Amino acid sequence: MKESTFDRLFVYFNHLFLFLLLVSVLYPLIYVTSASISDPVAVNAGRMWLFPKEVTWEGYQRVFRDAEIWIGYKNTILYTLLGTIVNLLLTIPCAYALARKDFAGRNAITLFIVFTMFFNGGLIPTFLLVKSLHMVDTVWALVLPQAAAVMNIIVSRTFFQMTVPRELEEAAEIDGCSNLRMFVKVVLPISGPIIAVMALFYGVMHWNQYFNAMIYLKDRDIFPLQLFLREILVSSEMSAAMQTGVSDLEAMEAQARIAEIVKYSVMIVSALPLLVVYPFLQRFFVKGVLIGSLKG
Amino acid sequence: MNQLATEASLAMSMENRKRRRRGRLRKNWHLYAFVLPTVLYFLVFHYFPAYGLVIAFKNYKVSEGIWGSAWTGFEHFERFFDSYYFWDLIRNTMGINIYQLALFPIPVIVALAFNELSNGWYKRFLQTVTYAPHFISTVVICGMIISFLNPSSGIVNQIIAGFGGEPISFLTEPGWFKTIFVVSGEWQRFGWGAILYLAALAGVDPQLHEAAKIDGATRLQRIRNVNIPSIMPTIVIMFILNMGDFMTVGFEKIYLLQNELNLKTSDVIQTYVYRSGLLQAQYSFSAAIGLFNSLINLFMLVMANRLAKRFSQTSLW
Numbered sequence: 001m002k003e004s005t006f007d008r009l010f011v012y013f014n015h016l017f018l019f020l021l022l023v024s025v026l027y028p029l030i031y032v033t034s035a036s037i038s039d040p041v042a043v044n045a046g047r048m049w050l051f052p053k054e055v056t057w058e059g060y061q062r063v064f065r066d067a068e069i070w071i072g073y074k075n076t077i078l079y080t081l082l083g084t085i086v087n088l089l090l091t092i093p094c095a096y097a098l099a100r101k102d103f104a105g106r107n108a109i110t111l112f113i114v115f116t117m118f119f120n121g122g123l124i125p126t127f128l129l130v131k132s133l134h135m136v137d138t139v140w141a142l143v144l145p146q147a148a149a150v151m152n153i154i155v156s157r158t159f160f161q162m163t164v165p166r167e168l169e170e171a172a173e174i175d176g177c178s179n180l181r182m183f184v185k186v187v188l189p190i191s192g193p194i195i196a197v198m199a200l201f202y203g204v205m206h207w208n209q210y211f212n213a214m215i216y217l218k219d220r221d222i223f224p225l226q227l228f229l230r231e232i233l234v235s236s237e238m239s240a241a242m243q244t245g246v247s248d249l250e251a252m253e254a255q256a257r258i259a260e261i262v263k264y265s266v267m268i269v270s271a272l273p274l275l276v277v278y279p280f281l282q283r284f285f286v287k288g289v290l291i292g293s294l295k296g
Numbered sequence: 297m298n299q300l301a302t303e304a305s306l307a308m309s310m311e312n313r314k315r316r317r318r319g320r321l322r323k324n325w326h327l328y329a330f331v332l333p334t335v336l337y338f339l340v341f342h343y344f345p346a347y348g349l350v351i352a353f354k355n356y357k358v359s360e361g362i363w364g365s366a367w368t369g370f371e372h373f374e375r376f377f378d379s380y381y382f383w384d385l386i387r388n389t390m391g392i393n394i395y396q397l398a399l400f401p402i403p404v405i406v407a408l409a410f411n412e413l414s415n416g417w418y419k420r421f422l423q424t425v426t427y428a429p430h431f432i433s434t435v436v437i438c439g440m441i442i443s444f445l446n447p448s449s450g451i452v453n454q455i456i457a458g459f460g461g462e463p464i465s466f467l468t469e470p471g472w473f474k475t476i477f478v479v480s481g482e483w484q485r486f487g488w489g490a491i492l493y494l495a496a497l498a499g500v501d502p503q504l505h506e507a508a509k510i511d512g513a514t515r516l517q518r519i520r521n522v523n524i525p526s527i528m529p530t531i532v533i534m535f536i537l538n539m540g541d542f543m544t545v546g547f548e549k550i551y552l553l554q555n556e557l558n559l560k561t562s563d564v565i566q567t568y569v570y571r572s573g574l575l576q577a578q579y580s581f582s583a584a585i586g587l588f589n590s591l592i593n594l595f596m597l598v599m600a601n602r603l604a605k606r607f608s609q610t611s612l613w
Contacts (some may be wrong), residue, residue, distance in 0.1 A: 006514050007515045008309070011515070014409050014412050014413075017409055018410070018413070018422060021422075022426070025425050025428070025483070025487065028444070028483075029428070029429075031444075033450060043449065044448070046454035046457070046458070049451070069423060090333055090334045091334070093334075094330055094331045094335075097327040097330040100324075100327060102324070104324065109335060112335065115582035118540060118594060118597060119343075119346065120342050120346055121348050121349050121586075122349070122586035122587070122590055123569055123570065123573060123574070123582075124574075124582045124583040124586055125344075125349055125586075126345045127573070127574060128345075128351075129341070129345055129348065129530060143338075145340065145341050147337045148338070153334070168484060178326060182462050184327070190479070198489065208431075208432075208433035208434065209433075210433070210434065210435050211548045211551075215574055224416075229435045230414075230435050233435060233438065233439025233442065233443075233562060234438055234439060234552050236433065246606075253379055260446075260449055262298055262518070263439060264443070267436050270433070271433070273469075274431050275428075278428065281422075282424055282427060289488075289491045289495075290491070292494075
């Protein structure tokens with residue numbers, strides 16, 4: 001069937017609309033990348049608008065010279081790993097049990113968990129609890145209050161309901177296989193996709209979060225990367241290593257000049273691990289959202 | 297004879313059932329062990345703080361504990377309702393949410409537009425790029441906003457100056473705050489938010505489209521009469537969930553963009569709870585405000601669900 005003029009016009013406008021969307025997302029990302037390696041004078045004067053101008057690595061050199069960035073990086077990696085492992089331990093076995101039709105009490109337990117999504121104590125009582133458990137200024141303040149997320153348990157439960165066939169469980173039962181053995185030998189080997197999705201969801205959450213660290217941690221040695229980023233990007237504070245050192249007027253001007261390039265470089269440095277792996281892992285993330293949509 | 301046999305088999309099946317139930321409990325012992333840590337987690341870190349909300353009706357002192365502190369009734373709530381900033385907080389919180397709600401259709405429109413593309417590398421590339429902002433951390437997004445909107449060196453003001461305009465100090469101007477917050481949020485969200493609707497669109501029966509084509513429907517008509525009705529249940533569910541967060545704004549982000557000069561429009565209930573509760577240690581008073589906020593959310597969720605049930609036969613419960 002031949003397309004009508006109206007339809008062709010529609011397709012044309014649709015392409016235009018999507019192209020504008022693409023530009024609106026891509027442009028800020030390219031700008032940050034280019035600004036991180038351009039001479040700050042060119043950037044501040046507006047001469048750099050898309051591709052790098054007068055390439056310099058000064059921003060990155062200053063970021064990498066800063067000891068605190070490395071401390072933050074190390075801490076963030078540690079918290080992300082530990083946090084994600086705890087998340088998986090609390091999410092995957094629980095979701096599997098809740099997916100089993102012959103598990104008495106599954107509906108009551110699911111309701112018990114889902115209810116917290118709609119009503120909970122909020123900031124103040126949670127803060128007082130963490131304080132009274134003596135977790136302030138320890139790793140546990142970042143790990144335990146967020147040991148599991150309701151949505152992720154529901155998504156994993158849906159996955160197990162869809163993928164583990166009832167016959168497999170029955171067969172294992174007849175063979176006298178215990179539930180624990182069955183979980184380890186039968187269920188885990190086929191749950192690679194959901195474990196990957198959950199590890200990614202939780203991992204990104206830990207990598208990116210700053211708020212809990214801000215309210216629970218006081219000791220700079222255990223700050224995650226995002227807290228140092230906040231100082232540089234939002235409060236515009238720079239550590240001594242990034243500054244020029246001398247404090248006469250000329251030096252202060254030089255420092256103001258350098259402040260912006262350091263900001264752009266640090267944005268890239270913090271997002272780099274995710275940016276590198278993201279295109280390859282994208283389908284896993286999408287899969288997670290899709291499983292979640294099957295049974296909300 | 298016959299009756300005897302039935303009785304015997306009945307007795308046997310009852311015996312069987314009992315044994316099976318006992319067996320099931322023993323057999324499922326491991327499954328209970330699977331859920332136990334998770335249940336404990338929710339008990340300690342979600343239900344216990346919910347119980348901790350009783351301090352909203354007390355004068356909480358750390359030394360006396362939650363139960364030992366003296367009751368005050370609704371004193372904290374009254375103080376909050378009578379305070380001069382009460383209406384500012386309500387206006388800002390609701391204003392930002394209504395603004396966001398007005399942009400609720402954007403991911404739906406994006407999904408409908410994506411869906412018109414034929415599968416191929418361009419569609420995949422578009423999706424990969426538009427999902428990416430979802431993964432940028434709040435701190436970095438705020439850093440980008442602050443740098444881009446800088447009155448002298450920011451790209452936005454350079455563009456304005458390029459067209460001969462006067463530079464605008466966006467972040468210290470109260471009138472701009474809501475737009476900055478909501479638009480940057482939408483930039484981060486629209487691609488990722490479209491995934492759900494794209495999945496729903498993939499499930500539309502192609503025969504419906506074929507039939508509509510034979511009837512001479514244009515693409516736009518097919519979107520309106522086939523695609524949109526098909527994904528309506530998904531739209532309704534997402535809308536209800538949105539309403540459940542009516543008084544919750546991404547306050548981690550608001551907090552980072554807030555400053556003395558834009559406080560008039562940027563202070564929302566949650567940032568106020570943070571300041572008065574954690575920075576000034578007025579625990580009971582802030583817990584009362586937090587409780588007030590959660591109750592409105594719960595109320596909006598229930599109302600949205602009820603309306604959805606009446607008008608579209610789709611609901612959360």
